[in-house]
Amino acid sequence: MSILLGIDIGTSSTKALLLDSENGVIDVASQGYEVIVPQMGYAEQNPGKWWNAVCDTLGKLKSDHQAAFEKIAAVGLSGQMHGLVAVNANGKPVRPAIIWLDQRSNRQVEEIKKLLSEDEIKRIAHNDPYTGFAFPSLMWIRENEPEHYRQIDKVLMPKDYIRYRMTGAYGADASDASSTTCFDVRARGWSEEFICRTGLDRDFFPDCHESTEIAGEVSPECERQTGLRAGIPVIFGGGDQQCQCIGNGAYQEGVVVSNIGTGGEIASYIAEDIYDPKLRTHTFCHAINKAFIIYGATLCSGMSLRWLKDNILKKQSFEELSDMAAQIPAGSEGIVFLPHLTGERTPYMNPKSKGIFFGLQLIHDDRHFARAVMEGVAFGLKGTLDIFDELGIGVERIIASGGAATSPVWLQIQADIFGKEIVVSQVKEQACLGAGILAALGTGIFRTAQDSSHLIAFDKTVYEPSAKTKNVYDEAYQLFVDLYENNKDLFERTNI
Numbered sequence: 001m002s003i004l005l006g007i008d009i010g011t012s013s014t015k016a017l018l019l020d021s022e023n024g025v026i027d028v029a030s031q032g033y034e035v036i037v038p039q040m041g042y043a044e045q046n047p048g049k050w051w052n053a054v055c056d057t058l059g060k061l062k063s064d065h066q067a068a069f070e071k072i073a074a075v076g077l078s079g080q081m082h083g084l085v086a087v088n089a090n091g092k093p094v095r096p097a098i099i100w101l102d103q104r105s106n107r108q109v110e111e112i113k114k115l116l117s118e119d120e121i122k123r124i125a126h127n128d129p130y131t132g133f134a135f136p137s138l139m140w141i142r143e144n145e146p147e148h149y150r151q152i153d154k155v156l157m158p159k160d161y162i163r164y165r166m167t168g169a170y171g172a173d174a175s176d177a178s179s180t181t182c183f184d185v186r187a188r189g190w191s192e193e194f195i196c197r198t199g200l201d202r203d204f205f206p207d208c209h210e211s212t213e214i215a216g217e218v219s220p221e222c223e224r225q226t227g228l229r230a231g232i233p234v235i236f237g238g239g240d241q242q243c244q245c246i247g248n249g250a251y252q253e254g255v256v257v258s259n260i261g262t263g264g265e266i267a268s269y270i271a272e273d274i275y276d277p278k279l280r281t282h283t284f285c286h287a288i289n290k291a292f293i294i295y296g297a298t299l300c301s302g303m304s305l306r307w308l309k310d311n312i313l314k315k316q317s318f319e320e321l322s323d324m325a326a327q328i329p330a331g332s333e334g335i336v337f338l339p340h341l342t343g344e345r346t347p348y349m350n351p352k353s354k355g356i357f358f359g360l361q362l363i364h365d366d367r368h369f370a371r372a373v374m375e376g377v378a379f380g381l382k383g384t385l386d387i388f389d390e391l392g393i394g395v396e397r398i399i400a401s402g403g404a405a406t407s408p409v410w411l412q413i414q415a416d417i418f419g420k421e422i423v424v425s426q427v428k429e430q431a432c433l434g435a436g437i438l439a440a441l442g443t444g445i446f447r448t449a450q451d452s453s454h455l456i457a458f459d460k461t462v463y464e465p466s467a468k469t470k471n472v473y474d475e476a477y478q479l480f481v482d483l484y485e486n487n488k489d490l491f492e493r494t495n496i
């Protein structure tokens with residue numbers, strides 16, 4: 001039996017999970033923080049807040065489980081993807097991190113599309129460049145903040161910054177780095193061609209490794225701040241989507257995860273680098289087996305409910321919103337919500353798209369809004385299932401993941417709208433568990449991901465699609481699709 005530590009740098013919170021390799025999760029600690037929106041279309045976070053959250057969550061685990069904490073054999077990391085942390089020669093961020101929800105770099109995305117041919121983008125990156133991805137964000141800094149650009153020594157992704165704080169060593173891993181745009185997904189390394197063509201400094205990009213390789217060890221300074229013993233190996237770790245799939249046991253084709261965290265994704269493991277020829281989904285490197293992951297992203301998923309709770313309805317808890325939604329019938333009595341609060345990726349890849357509540361009538365109240373938001377997010381995710389169908393990606397089983405998987409009403413909505421059975425893992429912090437499993441793989445405690453299968457069990461409740469709601473949801477889904485199509489020209493008229 002070995003003790004492992006998995007850390008996930010999420011967008012809403014950092015979670016740290018103490019894992020017994022034979023008997024499962026010992027405990028999880030989490031600490032939340034905000035997404036800073038300094039102006040319309042911007043989304044930033046302070047990397048120092050992530051680090052403080054790591055120190056605080058580890059402090060809590062240590063005080064509650066001293067004996068197990070002392071025995072930690074390896075640390076694994078998972079993190080929100082795409083974001084850019086630019087650090088100077090002393091390893092200090094030169095500005096706040098520009099995260100995946102950011103939309104400021106539309107001009108740079110267009111520039112990339114002029115510098116690289118469509119064929120090169122497909123063949124090499126397998127993904128459309130998009131706002132909030134590190135490559136266009138870096139070009140935005142070069143153009144708009146030359147004083148910051150001049151100070152940059154390295155560009156890191158969120159969890160890579162945390163690994164640097166733990167070990168003192170810079171590095172990147174293929175699963176996360178493949179989500180930056182300047183990456184050759186099949187070759188599993190930075191695209192020298194893309195970097196050269198855009199005139200960015202090659203030295204900014206740290207060496208890239210596989211997720212399960214050992215990156216370094218806990219430094220004495222990290223020991224002082226977190227209580228972790230110096231010398232513990234730290235593995236490179238992976239993007240949170242790859243990690244949550246591993247933590248859900250979804251490491252074979254046909255098993256699909258529907259994740260609703262801050263963002264939302266429908267994701268599948270793929271052995272070969274299949275990608276959508278229309279680039280409506282993402283194909284990135286997986287964190288295991290030198291395989292790949294294909295997924296569609298509905299950007300403001302959990303974030304839409306958080307926005308409704310905090311900015312509009314001013315409610316205290318997500319549970320309250322779930323209770324409200326449960327009081328309203330399927331279809332929200334005619335309200336359809338387009339969750340494009342920061343544009344939308346799959347299937348539209350349009351940072352200019354906007355949120356809409358459609359169909360408002362005198363009968364509606366706050367409960368309808370809560371339900372319509374949950375349904376709108378599920379409609380957005382269904383768009384990915386439709387593309388999977390087109391691409392021949394099998395969907396034999398759907399596992400719900402992320403914070404929203406704690407809401408029975410949202411789980412039933414997903415089952416009904418997807419028309420598929422939904423199961424939920426007993427471990428609620430799946431990306432963290434995935435990070436812990438990567439740590440076990442990196443240190444030889446597990447030989448293959450399948451060696452972790454005893455750690456993954458599903459709740460007895462299976463959410464079955466209801467025949468009764470099928471017609472209502474089929475009609476509402478068509479409205480949802482038409483809502484975008486009929487308004488997309490209007491979105492162009494707005495500033496962002």
Ligand SMILES: Nc1ncnc2c1ncn2[C@@H]1O[C@H](COP(=O)(O)OP(=O)(O)O)[C@@H](O)[C@H]1O
Nearest residue numbers: 010011012013261262302305318402403404407
């Ligand atoms: N009880 C709940 N009912 C409905 N939604 C919930 C509940 N708890 C969490 N959520 C959703 O989960 C989101 C956070 O998910 P999480 O996976 O923790 O995010 P991240 O990984 O980005 O930090 C919230 O924004 C919210 O939309």
Ligand SMILES: O=C(CO)[C@@H](O)[C@H](O)COP(=O)(O)O
Nearest residue numbers: 010011080081100261262263
């Ligand atoms: O943009 C994506 C994936 O493509 C996001 O999902 C981020 O990876 C953040 O994840 P969460 O914090 O929402 O789990």
